[in-house]
Amino acid sequence: MSLLIRDIQVDRDVTQIYVEGNRIVEIGKKREADTVIDGKGKVALPGFVNLHTHAAMTLFRGWGDDLDLSTWLETKIWPAEARLTPDDVYWGTKLACLEMIKTGTTTFNDMYFHMDAAAKAVKEMGLRAFLAEGIVDLNDPERAAKQLQTAEAVNRRIEAMKTDRITPVLGPHAIYSVSKDTLVRIRELADKTGSLIHVHLSETKREVDDCLVETGMRPAKYLDSIGFLAKDVIAAHGCWLDPSEIDLLAHTGTRVAHCPISNMKLSTGQAMPYAALKEAAVVMGLGTDGAASNNNLDMFETMKVAALLQKYAHRDPTVLRALEAFELATLGGARALGIDAGILGADRLADLIIVDPRRPELTPRHDDVSNWVYSAHGNAVDTVICDGVVLMRGRRVRGEAEILEKASAVARDLVSRG
Amino acid sequence: MSLLIRDIQVDRDVTQIYVEGNRIVEIGKKREADTVIDGKGKVALPGFVNLHTHAAMTLFRGWGDDLDLSTWLETKIWPAEARLTPDDVYWGTKLACLEMIKTGTTTFNDMYFHMDAAAKAVKEMGLRAFLAEGIVDLNDPERAAKQLQTAEAVNRRIEAMKTDRITPVLGPHAIYSVSKDTLVRIRELADKTGSLIHVHLSETKREVDDCLVETGMRPAKYLDSIGFLAKDVIAAHGCWLDPSEIDLLAHTGTRVAHCPISNMKLSTGQAMPYAALKEAAVVMGLGTDGAASNNNLDMFETMKVAALLQKYAHRDPTVLRALEAFELATLGGARALGIDAGILGADRLADLIIVDPRRPELTPRHDDVSNWVYSAHGNAVDTVICDGVVLMRGRRVRGEAEILEKASAVARDLVSRG
Numbered sequence: 001m002s003l004l005i006r007d008i009q010v011d012r013d014v015t016q017i018y019v020e021g022n023r024i025v026e027i028g029k030k031r032e033a034d035t036v037i038d039g040k041g042k043v044a045l046p047g048f049v050n051l052h053t054h055a056a057m058t059l060f061r062g063w064g065d066d067l068d069l070s071t072w073l074e075t076k077i078w079p080a081e082a083r084l085t086p087d088d089v090y091w092g093t094k095l096a097c098l099e100m101i102k103t104g105t106t107t108f109n110d111m112y113f114h115m116d117a118a119a120k121a122v123k124e125m126g127l128r129a130f131l132a133e134g135i136v137d138l139n140d141p142e143r144a145a146k147q148l149q150t151a152e153a154v155n156r157r158i159e160a161m162k163t164d165r166i167t168p169v170l171g172p173h174a175i176y177s178v179s180k181d182t183l184v185r186i187r188e189l190a191d192k193t194g195s196l197i198h199v200h201l202s203e204t205k206r207e208v209d210d211c212l213v214e215t216g217m218r219p220a221k222y223l224d225s226i227g228f229l230a231k232d233v234i235a236a237h238g239c240w241l242d243p244s245e246i247d248l249l250a251h252t253g254t255r256v257a258h259c260p261i262s263n264m265k266l267s268t269g270q271a272m273p274y275a276a277l278k279e280a281a282v283v284m285g286l287g288t289d290g291a292a293s294n295n296n297l298d299m300f301e302t303m304k305v306a307a308l309l310q311k312y313a314h315r316d317p318t319v320l321r322a323l324e325a326f327e328l329a330t331l332g333g334a335r336a337l338g339i340d341a342g343i344l345g346a347d348r349l350a351d352l353i354i355v356d357p358r359r360p361e362l363t364p365r366h367d368d369v370s371n372w373v374y375s376a377h378g379n380a381v382d383t384v385i386c387d388g389v390v391l392m393r394g395r396r397v398r399g400e401a402e403i404l405e406k407a408s409a410v411a412r413d414l415v416s417r418g
Numbered sequence: 419m420s421l422l423i424r425d426i427q428v429d430r431d432v433t434q435i436y437v438e439g440n441r442i443v444e445i446g447k448k449r450e451a452d453t454v455i456d457g458k459g460k461v462a463l464p465g466f467v468n469l470h471t472h473a474a475m476t477l478f479r480g481w482g483d484d485l486d487l488s489t490w491l492e493t494k495i496w497p498a499e500a501r502l503t504p505d506d507v508y509w510g511t512k513l514a515c516l517e518m519i520k521t522g523t524t525t526f527n528d529m530y531f532h533m534d535a536a537a538k539a540v541k542e543m544g545l546r547a548f549l550a551e552g553i554v555d556l557n558d559p560e561r562a563a564k565q566l567q568t569a570e571a572v573n574r575r576i577e578a579m580k581t582d583r584i585t586p587v588l589g590p591h592a593i594y595s596v597s598k599d600t601l602v603r604i605r606e607l608a609d610k611t612g613s614l615i616h617v618h619l620s621e622t623k624r625e626v627d628d629c630l631v632e633t634g635m636r637p638a639k640y641l642d643s644i645g646f647l648a649k650d651v652i653a654a655h656g657c658w659l660d661p662s663e664i665d666l667l668a669h670t671g672t673r674v675a676h677c678p679i680s681n682m683k684l685s686t687g688q689a690m691p692y693a694a695l696k697e698a699a700v701v702m703g704l705g706t707d708g709a710a711s712n713n714n715l716d717m718f719e720t721m722k723v724a725a726l727l728q729k730y731a732h733r734d735p736t737v738l739r740a741l742e743a744f745e746l747a748t749l750g751g752a753r754a755l756g757i758d759a760g761i762l763g764a765d766r767l768a769d770l771i772i773v774d775p776r777r778p779e780l781t782p783r784h785d786d787v788s789n790w791v792y793s794a795h796g797n798a799v800d801t802v803i804c805d806g807v808v809l810m811r812g813r814r815v816r817g818e819a820e821i822l823e824k825a826s827a828v829a830r831d832l833v834s835r836g
Contacts, residue, residue: 058781062788066725066739099778264726265792267735295792296779301719305726307484308682312727317685321484360517361714361796363476363822364829370480374683374713379797404781411782 001034003388008039008354010344017044019350022164022388026346035390039354042382043368046342047106047351048299049333052198052236052257052287054112056084056092058099059411060292069204069266077292083417086117088410093118095407096297097125101397103298103378106351106386109234109257109287109337111171111198116157119166126391128351130337131158132171132198137182144182148189155195165387167196174200175219176207180226187228194232196337201235201256204268208240220245220254229254234336236287239268243276250280255336258328260309261302262289271313274306274320285333286325298378303329307373322373354383419452421806426457426772428762435462437768440582440806444764453808457772460800461786464760465524465769466717467751470616470654470675470705472530474502474510476517477829478710487622487684495710501835504535506828511536513825514715515543519815521716521796524769524804527652527675527705527755529589529616534575537584544809546769548755549576550589550616555600562600566607573613583805585614592618593637594625598644605646612650614755619653619674622686626658638663638672647672652754654705657686661694668698673754676746678727679720680707689731692724692738703751704743716796721747725791740791772801 003019010017010027018026018033064076089112100108107128112118115133122129133151137144155168172178172186190197202208202219215222220241223229231253238256241249249256258272277284286306288297303325310320334342341349357365361375372380384392391397421437428435428445436444436451482494507530518526525546530536533551540547551569555562573586590596590604608615620626620637633640638659641647649671656674659667667674676690695702704724706715721743728738752760759767775783779793790798802810809815 061782061784061793062786063784065785065788065792066736068735072735095778095781102778261726264730265735267729267733269730269733271730291793295788298779298795301795305723308679308723309730311685312682312687312689315685315687317486317490317683318484358822360513360520360818360822361716363513364479364826366479366481366829366833367483368480370483370713374483375479375709377716377719377795377797379795400778404776404778408782411784415784 001388003035003037003350003385003390004031004033005037005039005044005354006030009043017344017352019385019388022350024344024346024348024350027344037354037383037393041356041358043355043357044344045104045353045355045372046330046344047353047384047386048104048329049285049337049342050100050105050108050288050297050299051234051285051333051336052259052289053096053108053110053297054290055096055108055110056089056112056118057290057292058095058407059088059092059414061295063292063415065295080415081113083414084113086114088414089114090117090121091403091407091410093121094125094403096291097121097127098397098400098403099297100127101125101384101391102381102395103300104353104355104381104384105297105299106353106384107333107337107339107341109169109198111173116154119158119161122166123161123163126386126389128165128339128386130167130169130196130198132169134171134173135182135186136173136177137179138177139179141181144179148182148185169196169198171198174207175222176210183223183228184226187226190232197233199233199235201238202240202245203237205240205270218242218245220248224248224252231255237263237268238272238277239263239270241273241277246273246276246280246282249277249282253283255283255285257285257287257336258306259287259289260306262293264305264309266293271309274310275314283332283335284328285336286329299329300372300376300378300380303373322367322370325373326369350388351386353381353385355380356382419806421453421455421768421803421808422449422451423455423457423462423772424448427461435762435770437803437806440768442762442764442766442768445762455772455801455811459774459776461773461775462762463771463773463790464748464762465771465802465804466522466747467703467755467760468518468523468526468706468715468717469652469703469751469754470677470707471514471526471528471715472708473514473526473528474507474530474536475708475710476513476825477506477510477832479713481710481833483713498833499531501832502531504532506832507532508535508539509821509825509828511539512543512821514709515539515545516815516818516821517715518545519543519802519809520799520813521718522771522799522802523715523717524771524802525751525755525757525759527587527616529591534572537576537579540584541579541581544804544807546583546757546804548585548587548614548616550587552589552591553600553604554591554595555597556595557597559599562597566600566603587614587616589616592625593640594628601641601646602644605644608650615651617651617653619656620658620663621655623658623688636660636663638666642666642670649673655681655686656690656695657681657688659691659695664691664694664698664700667695667700671701673701673703675703675705675754676724677705677707678724680711682723682727684711689727692728693732701750701753702746703754704747717747718790718794718796721791740785740788743791744787768806769804771799771803773798774800
């Protein structure tokens with residue numbers, strides 16, 4: 001199957017994008033194609049890569065805001081998550097995929113539970129996803145064995161789907177919820193299978209303080225001391241990383257997902273040290289985090305708040321410029337996940353979006369990148385193509401009404417069980 | 419003329435809103451009306467009040483981001499503003515009004531230049547506005563006399579338009595750009611005419627430090643010492659207010675406009691001390707600031723970033739809850755400006771919006787207010803009514819294409835003059 005997007009703006013030029021199968025073959029000449037999309041007046045951009053989320057937490061959107069973290073987790077989220085069924089996760093992930101498509105995300109890196117149900121949702125919705133079954137052993141060896149077994153079984157079931165778009169990942173939740181033995185076991189598994197590892201790291205000061213008390217080391221140092229850090233690790237948050245930890249991340253090739261909105265909403269207290277991580281050439285991307293702590297999955301908004309938070313925290317308006325925010329949200333995330341996406345070019349994956357700039361908030365057009373980062377929201381996205389397949393055109397996504405209805409019903413039921 | 423919005427959700431109930439002229443007459447019974455709007459499945463909210471902006475700066479959107487404040491002002495904004503014509507301001511304000519209507523704002527408090535041209539734009543677009551001709555005398559008595567004369571003339575021309583919706587305001591720019599004599603003269607004028615005063619206050623640390631050097635007092639104390647502060651003053655920003663200044667604002671009844679996005683983007687270095695201002699019962703609202711330092715006029719986004727910034731700055735996720743953000747953006751701004759709006763009820767101004775919640779990012783609906791504040795963007799707004807007149811229905815605004823085209827042309831021309 002071939003696809004031509006004609007008369008579309010790419011960077012500053014109006015050109016043609018020709019796609020065969022799941023790759024961009026050429027940007028330049030007009031060619032015959034099975035499907036032709038008229039891009040006149042519109043702009044093509046790489047699809048966004050959401051480097052840290054918990055997709056099915058859309059079901060908890062707006063359910064327990066403005067609470068301190070432990071109250072929120074202990075009285076709201078954990079009891080409800082204990083009641084989660086695969087069907088909940090399926091519909092929550094469908095809703096998240098729908099929202100991501102409508103706001104221009106083509107790839108996401110997810111950690112949650114019942115991830116084979118999430119994979120089914122992703123397969124149907126057409127996105128590219130990296131899915132990690134969350135592992136939380138709470139230092140209980142029996143629980144650890146069971147969780148690892150579950151994670152391996154889930155990952156095998158995801159692999160059996162034989163969809164290039166969906167990659168199983170190992171998901172140890174965090175150093176405070178997973179024992180050293182389990183972390184070591186996960187490192188061995190990753191080395192054996194080639195899986196990526198998705199983990200929370202240095203989100204709160206309490207995590208750092210507790211780690212210092214228990215191990216005498218800061219979190220990244222502790223992980224390095226057990227041989228855990230490597231370029232297959234995607235560490236979410238990194239708010240409290242100190243310079244010695246940043247060196248470790250740089251030397252081991254560990255990737256970091258910045259989640260500015262979640263960090264601000266939950267008051268993690270310190271912003272990820274972006275300038276130092278950039279200086280150390282750590283590969284970084286942006287994540288929305290789950291919808292319960294954001295509360296949307298719009299990467300346009302996350303680009304803007306990333307720039308705002310870093311400027312504010314560094315007391316310097318020149319930190320994290322618009323183009324850097326845009327690159328973090330696209331190429332940065334793609335590099336972190338090792339996919340050939342995040343930029344438009346020949347031989348790259350055909351993961352792209354078409355934006356319609358004829359909107360008041362995108363007028364005038366002194367600087368398009370500035371407009372995408374500081375002015376736009378996801379509703380500027382007209383068309384989404386992932387893996388060479390058109391998932392949205394003219395803002396219409398197949399099955400939208402059913403997803404809204406089913407996800408609403410599942411969410412209502414979920415919070416009233418118990 | 420009468421208007422009925424039938425079967426619409428107001429708070430938690432589905433009801434009817436009946437409007438006659440520019441007022442809501444009743445919320446409850448179904449009545450006969452000249453115009454009937456079907457609100458089935460939708461939600462009515464008060465229109466937003468944008469308490470601090472520079473509307474025509476939409477023309478500079480994206481033109482000079484990521485610069486430090488003095489470079490931005492000295493190399494970009496001021497030279498371009500020196501070339502501003504009334505026609506520029508007219509089209510820039512039209513564009514701003516269009517964007518505000520499309521994102522649910524019904525009232526804005528503006529300070530800029532050529533404000534009679536702005537008034538013409540507002541009159542045509544149908545919004546409610548408070549318009550202040552910016553006064554910047556740079557301690558030059560001759561310039562001061564001329565600027566005051568211009569401001570008075572502009573305000574007389576605005577009054578001659580005889581539109582209830584548009585109120586002329588006095589606009590001394592800030593303590594560092596306006597001399598003491600002029601500030602005193604403006605206070606006298608306000609006492610004589612009953613005009614509101616719109617001023618920038620305590621935006622940057624430099625403003626505070628310079629004021630301490632020059633007067634031995636902090637900015638609010640200095641303004642109070644010359645009798646300037648009163649309940650007719652709307653002070654924008656207030657980032658660096660200290661407890662003694664907060665007391666002065668509370669005792670004099672001075673209002674404060676919080677502009678979180680602009681403060682973060684320009685790295686003013688400190689967040690407005692919201693908790694202390696709330697404790698002192700200072701009347702507060704939210705502002706977007708101009709589009710050159712935000713870069714949009716979407717009050718949904720400003721509500722969210724206000725909550726995020728305050729939670730982050732106070733290191734407390736319970737600070738500035740969703741409902742408080744919503745009330746700041748509606749009733750707070752209305753109280754600051756002394757208008758009978760910002761809440762839906764009988765005898766209130768018919769300034770209201772209709773939101774369509776059937777969107778992925780607004781699903782599920784555990785808590786509508788949380789969804790408006792943390793998940794929604796302006797594109798959720800379906801219908802806007804200001805002063806009893808329908809300005810947008812089904813997201814269509816009269817003249818949109820022409821405004822986008824003319825404002826684009828004017829903006830291109832403006833930055834290439836010189």
